[in-house]
Amino acid sequence: MKFTINFSANVVAFLLSVFLSVWMTPFIVKTLGVEAFGFVHLTQNVINYFSIITVALSSVVVRFFSVAAHRGKLEEANGYLSNYLAASVILSLLLFLPLTGAAFFIETFINVPAALLADVRLSILIGSLLFVLTFFMAGFATGPFYANRLYISSSIQAVQMLVRVICVLVLFTCFTPEIWQIQLAALVGAGAAAVLSVYFFKKLIPWFSFRMKDLSFQTSKKLFQAGAWSSVNQIGVLLFLQIDLLTANMMLGASEAGKYAAIIQFPLLLRSLAGTLASLFAPVITSYYSKGDMEGLVKYANQAVRLNGLLLALPAALLGGLAGPFLTIWLGPAFAQLAPLLYIHAGYLAVSLAVMPLFYIWTAYNKQKTPALVTLLLGGLNVLLAVTLSGPAHLGLYGITIAGAAALILKNVVFTPLYVSYITNHKKHVFYKGALAPLSAAVFAWAVCKALQLFYTVDSWTSLIATGLVVSCCYAVFAFGVICTKEERQMAIKRLRKQKGAVNI
Structure with a gap:
């Protein structure tokens, strides 16, 4: 029964994604132009390259938390997630400087028309905030995963997409359409998703509490070591999925x-x-x-x-x-x-x-x-x-x-x-x-x-x-x-x- 519910929710979320893509793409291409539209995705791809570092934590915390919790080791599970949340904040602060640098030197990496340069830079800055927020919130995905209620995650994604589309329409209507407005809309949508993620996490995992005493260098080291190969894998994934547009551009x-x-x-x-x-x-x-x-x-x-x-x-x-x-x-x-x-x-x-x-x-x-x-x-x-x-x-x-x-x-x-x-x-x-x-x-x-x-x-x-x-x-x-x-x-x-x-x- 859980699989049926999870599957139905994911299909609905996917169909919503298809509908929004079918409707939004011609709208954005017509409004911004096909050349500018390419940078909507390309700027996000540039930001995603930094996931090579963050995936070392985000890819394994769900696994360690779930295995420990399934085995009844709730204190151990509590420690894994507490260490992830603390480490994600520290890493986000450390990554913000190179993310900012990527925004101001983007023209040295890809071909950006002079008329779009300022717009692309601002897009990367806003996208950097989106990246940091997404990294931190990945820890709260442990709730739906552990409880096998992935329909909650799908529902949250659907809400995130709707908020994003509404924001794009409002921004394009009230202001001169720009690329950075699409990233801003995505950031607002992610903020709404973050609020819902925390709410449902507390409902599903009421026994979790962030405690300073659970912070341990050894636990964080264990997560990083387990996730090190995930980072290597992520480099390969990026070379598979995030290189097409960059290659086409160059x-x-x-x-x-x-x-x-x-x-x-x-x-x-x-x-x-x-x-x-x-x-x-x-x-x-x-x-x-x-x-x-x-x-x-x-x-x-x-x-x-x-x-x-x-x-x-x-x-x-x-x-x-x-x-x-x-x-x-x-x-x-x-x-x-x-x-x-x-x-x-x-x-x-x-x-x-x-x-x-x-x-x-x-x-x-x-x-x-x-x-x-x-x-x-x-x-x-x-x-x-x-x-x-x-x-x-x-x-x-x-x-x-x-x-x-x-x-x-x-x-x-x-x-x-x-x-x-x-x-x-x-x-x-x-x-x-x-x-x-x-x-x-x-x-x-x-x-x-x-x-x-x-x-x-x-x-x-x-x-x-x-x-x-x-x-x-x-x-x-x-x-x-x-x-x-x-x-x-x-x-x-x-x-x-x-x-x-x-x-x-």
């Missing part, structure tokens, strides 16, 4: 980077959805590990990969199958020529995102050294390929996309299942079983998209949405009748009847 110019910033939003949303869905399985994976039930953990992880992949196959197929009509309707005919970029993104994401629940196994085992080094190595490969293919090979934005596809497939499809099978002492192929069904389901949905477009033209929001609904219905029938096993179908019917009975009562 190799192809601000205008091309602006176009790429617009269309990359939906692949990024799909990655975000994958990460959010994968996190739904993390509390149970952590619980299995904490209790020493390794067989249960492996069985559950296999089911998680299969379900996660089936949930992601549909949006990935829709993104690729309807890319041309979508870009034309959404941003205009000028963007339709970039549809092949979305074909590539949809293809490799459908293949590589299913296995993301497995990331939480090596986190639970605290075996993060090898994944971190592999992520760093392949992230470097991504950068090398992106620069080479977009510049000397003259593939432009397609080179950047192909580079990301190759590197992520190597990391997620090749390395991750093999490494997890190694640390759990199982056969090499055991975690590949769950990834095959989602791939066939994605191909089916893509084929339905293409087949429908042979019979009628998708040239309006109405026809686009109608096509998406038809494909979704066909996908549901195919997945339930062909992909799902007999046991899975019986379980689904049983849960449906149970929920129906509860409603009737």
Whole structure:
């Protein structure tokens, strides 16, 4: 039941993100221009590079807190979180100087038109405050995670997005539109989320209290040592996810980077959805590990990969199958020529995102050294390929996309299942079983998209949405009748009847 609630809340939050992106992007592009729009995301990417330092704490505190609390060691759990909060304040103060420096010397790193320089600098300064606040508030995510009530986190994110959009509209209406206003709106939204996070944390973890006596150099050292490889991993993640726009800016110019910033939003949303869905399985994976039930953990992880992949196959197929009509309707005919970029993104994401629940196994085992080094190595490969293919090979934005596809497939499809099978002492192929069904389901949905477009033209929001609904219905029938096993179908019917009975009562 908790999974169903958590999943429903995350889907609602994701759909809200999609709606806001669909509505906000054309509005901002039309208001600020495509070149300026590129810096909305690029400035945030520059700030995110500093997460290499902060992730050493934020990535492990949830794990240590939850394992200790699940084992009944509440004092130990209290100490972990107290040390995180104190260390996050100290680190934030230390990082503020280089963050400020990045704002005033940004033109030495990226191509910024003179007319936008002051705007970009102010955006980075405001974004720095947002970064610091987000870092500090990460500790309060331990509440929903430990209680396995991730729907609370999703609801808070939804509120944060709504506040952000409202603020953008107010600022753009009352003042001359500028890039920094988008960052300011994001900061206000994060402030609202912070208030809600603290409130629900106190409700879920009433026994926690920040105490000076719990502050310990040894505890902080333990967190930093455990998170050191997370920092290395974060470098690789940034080379995967935060280098595309920077490469486009440096190799192809601000205008091309602006176009790429617009269309990359939906692949990024799909990655975000994958990460959010994968996190739904993390509390149970952590619980299995904490209790020493390794067989249960492996069985559950296999089911998680299969379900996660089936949930992601549909949006990935829709993104690729309807890319041309979508870009034309959404941003205009000028963007339709970039549809092949979305074909590539949809293809490799459908293949590589299913296995993301497995990331939480090596986190639970605290075996993060090898994944971190592999992520760093392949992230470097991504950068090398992106620069080479977009510049000397003259593939432009397609080179950047192909580079990301190759590197992520190597990391997620090749390395991750093999490494997890190694640390759990199982056969090499055991975690590949769950990834095959989602791939066939994605191909089916893509084929339905293409087949429908042979019979009628998708040239309006109405026809686009109608096509998406038809494909979704066909996908549901195919997945339930062909992909799902007999046991899975019986379980689904049983849960449906149970929920129906509860409603009737």
